[in-house]
Amino acid sequence: MIIVENLNKKFGELEVLRDISETIYNGEKIVIIGPSGSGKSTFLRCLNLLETPTSGTITIDSVDITDPKTDINKVRSQMGMVFQNFNLFPHLTVLQNITLAPIQLKLMNESEARDKARYLLERVGLMDKIDEYPGRLSGGQKQRIAIARALAMSPKTMLFDEPTSSLDPEMIGEVLEVMLELASDGMTMVIVTHEMGFARKISNRILFMDEGMIVEQGSPDQLFDNPQKERTRAFLSKVLTR
Amino acid sequence: MNMIIALSFSTLKENFYNDFIVDNRWKWLVDGLGVTLKVTLMASFLGIIIGLLVALVKVSQFHGRKIPVLSQIADAYVLVIRGTPAVVQLLIIYYVIFASVAIDKVLVAALAFGLNSGAYVAEIFRAGIQSVDRGQMEAGRSLGLSYGLTMRKIILPQAVKNTLPALFNELITLLKETAVAGYIAVADLTRAGDLIRARTFDPLLPLLAVALIYLVIVLLLTRLMNLLERRLARSDHR
Ligand SMILES: Nc1ncnc2c1ncn2[C@@H]1O[C@H](COP(=O)(O)OP(=O)(O)O)[C@@H](O)[C@H]1O
Ligand SMILES: [Mg+2]
Numbered sequence: 001m002i003i004v005e006n007l008n009k010k011f012g013e014l015e016v017l018r019d020i021s022e023t024i025y026n027g028e029k030i031v032i033i034g035p036s037g038s039g040k041s042t043f044l045r046c047l048n049l050l051e052t053p054t055s056g057t058i059t060i061d062s063v064d065i066t067d068p069k070t071d072i073n074k075v076r077s078q079m080g081m082v083f084q085n086f087n088l089f090p091h092l093t094v095l096q097n098i099t100l101a102p103i104q105l106k107l108m109n110e111s112e113a114r115d116k117a118r119y120l121l122e123r124v125g126l127m128d129k130i131d132e133y134p135g136r137l138s139g140g141q142k143q144r145i146a147i148a149r150a151l152a153m154s155p156k157t158m159l160f161d162e163p164t165s166s167l168d169p170e171m172i173g174e175v176l177e178v179m180l181e182l183a184s185d186g187m188t189m190v191i192v193t194h195e196m197g198f199a200r201k202i203s204n205r206i207l208f209m210d211e212g213m214i215v216e217q218g219s220p221d222q223l224f225d226n227p228q229k230e231r232t233r234a235f236l237s238k239v240l241t242r
Numbered sequence: 243m244n245m246i247i248a249l250s251f252s253t254l255k256e257n258f259y260n261d262f263i264v265d266n267r268w269k270w271l272v273d274g275l276g277v278t279l280k281v282t283l284m285a286s287f288l289g290i291i292i293g294l295l296v297a298l299v300k301v302s303q304f305h306g307r308k309i310p311v312l313s314q315i316a317d318a319y320v321l322v323i324r325g326t327p328a329v330v331q332l333l334i335i336y337y338v339i340f341a342s343v344a345i346d347k348v349l350v351a352a353l354a355f356g357l358n359s360g361a362y363v364a365e366i367f368r369a370g371i372q373s374v375d376r377g378q379m380e381a382g383r384s385l386g387l388s389y390g391l392t393m394r395k396i397i398l399p400q401a402v403k404n405t406l407p408a409l410f411n412e413l414i415t416l417l418k419e420t421a422v423a424g425y426i427a428v429a430d431l432t433r434a435g436d437l438i439r440a441r442t443f444d445p446l447l448p449l450l451a452v453a454l455i456y457l458v459i460v461l462l463l464t465r466l467m468n469l470l471e472r473r474l475a476r477s478d479h480r
Contacts, residue, residue, distance in 0.1 A: 050380055077386025087381035091399050100395060101385035135478075153385060 001025055002047065002157070007056035009042055009212075016042045018212040020056070024190065026156075029183050031199040031220075032192045034209035035235060040192045043209065044159050047190065048079045061156075077105060080150030084162040086142040088134035094121070094145050095130050098152045105153075113152070120148040124178050140171030144178055151182075158182065160191040176202075196239060200224060208232045257444040262451075267438050271448075274434030275455060281351045281430065282417045288356025289416070290409070293363025296320065298393070300364065301371045305379070307389065316364070323361035329422045331358055336426040351423040351430075359416050366412060370405035371397055403474060410467040414460055421456075431455060 002024040009017040016039045024030055032040045045051040047058065049065060049072050057066050065075050089097050098120060099113035108116065121127045124144040134142055143163055150158060160179065164172040176198050183189060183202050193199055199206060200220040207217045208229075216229045224240075227233045262268040299309060299316040323331065332354040340350055374397050382392030424433035435452035439445045 048384055050384060073383075073386045073388050075386075076384055079384075081381075081384035083377060083381065085375075085377055087375070087377035089378065089381070089396055091403070101382075101387055104391055104395060105386055150385070 001061060003057075003059040004047075005057045005059070007043075007046060007058065008054045009039070009046060009051060010054045016212050017046065017053075020212075020214060022207070022214060024157075024188065026188055027186050028188055028205060029203045030190045030205050030207060031203040032190065032207045032209055033194070033196070033199065033235070033239075034207075034215075038209045039212040040209050041161050044081075044161050044190060044192055047157075047159060048076050048081055050081075073105075077101070077107075077153050078156050080147075080153060080155035080158045082143070082146050082150055082158065082160045082163045084165050086134070086139070086146045086166075088142055088146055088149070090134050093131050093133055094126070094137075097134065097145060098149045101149075102152050107153070116152055117148070120151050121145075123181070124148050125174075138171060139167045140174045143167065143171075143175045147175075147178055147182070157188040157190065160189065160193070162192050162194065164193065164195060194239065196224070208235065210235070254447075257442065257447055260442045261438055261444055261447045267441070270429075270434040270438060271431065271451060271455065274429055274431035277348060277429055278417070278420055278423075278431040281348060281355060281420045281423060281428070282413070284349075284352035285355035285359055285420070286413050286416055288352065289359030289363045289412070292356065292360030293367050296360060296364035297367030297371060300368050302389070304368075304372065305389070320361045320364060323358055328355070328358045328419050329425055332422065332425060347426055347428045350426065351420065351428045355416060355420055355423075358419070359412060362412055362415075363409065366405050366408045367401065370401035370408070373404050374400045406474060407467060407471055410463065410470070414463050417459065417463070418456060 004022045007020040046053050098117040102108045102113045206223040207214050210231050216232045296316045299312045303313050335354040336350050382396045421432040423430045435448040438448035
């Protein structure tokens, strides 16, 4: 369970997150939507401290991760993150990309890590790319490898920041499919996406963010079919007619 | 006219004999070259180690992980080295710092040029590290790898590859820079040529020979670098 209390984030004078309080329960699939610049990425990145909150607390399974004494590397190792630009390691093969962290952090020995990588590659349908370098993969393949790399750490939560936004349209489906499968396995997921159909399908709760605040939230049906706030309606009318 | 050419040709022949054959003076050049290469190699080794350490300190500063005293030392070091001539640094190290110590001058020169090169290598490494996409650091950290581990396993391997050509250029610069080692009476290649000149009173041939030897080595190094660059391009997996 992730409890966010009074989270604020400023970049200099710019207030990017304003007093956000939110609880994410185990097994939830949360989708965050909202206009560009509304603070979605920053919120996600605060959850694994890629950004340091200006104030407020984030408690994960009763550990306050904003406490300087917390071992942040351990927190992060239990929280996978998938980026818009994949961020695969170009100098390592697919196998090495997946096994690097588990081996370096001594969670597995080499052969265990290799077995796990094989299992994960099978799951994302890319077993045949095991010895390729990322540069030789398509965008969709890269993102599926990035998901496998994050899963190799057996995280309790997965964060996705616009995982399909830099993909060609024909490759979006294969990535969303992997995510849907992950969701059906019970993974806790927090997803920033502009794929509204997918959001409706995968999530149990949608957060609409604007200007650094969670303006409105609810089940997909509530939020998409019966939005309460004017700002939500304005945003949805723009993205849904597209 | 013919006479003059014939005459100067025979002087040239005589000078060549005096410059290189008498007393086996060609061996001075060979020994000098050995010293030059030794100083260059030791200095470049030292320079790479210093440069890497300084770059890591500077980059961690850039990543918002300021290491108080070390950062200031690194900044001051680069400022002083890049702001003063290498010869002056060499003279200070020899006549001031090692004034009362009996130490091999070749080692002093290697130390001085290594310290000098380190500042330039640091800038090369720093630029190389910062040229790696910042998403790489984030990806490493998001997996739970520490800053240092991410640096070692993810950032540096990519950065070093990006910087190899610049490092090679620095090596070539360093080789030529060591020509001032004679200021502290190190018998390097340049000094050897100059000693022959002083002995035979013929400046032309000894100094020409010295220049030629530097040129050949630089050409060889350049060849090597081009080869290396082609190899690297082929192993580029992008
Ligand atoms: N590292 C940063 N430094 C300064 N401003 C930033 C930084 N990261 C994000 N911002 C700003 O914060 C605001 C929110 O950004 P972001 O969280 O990326 O929004 P979103 O993901 O919703 O598009 C934007 O105005 C953006 O320019
Ligand atoms: Mg974003």
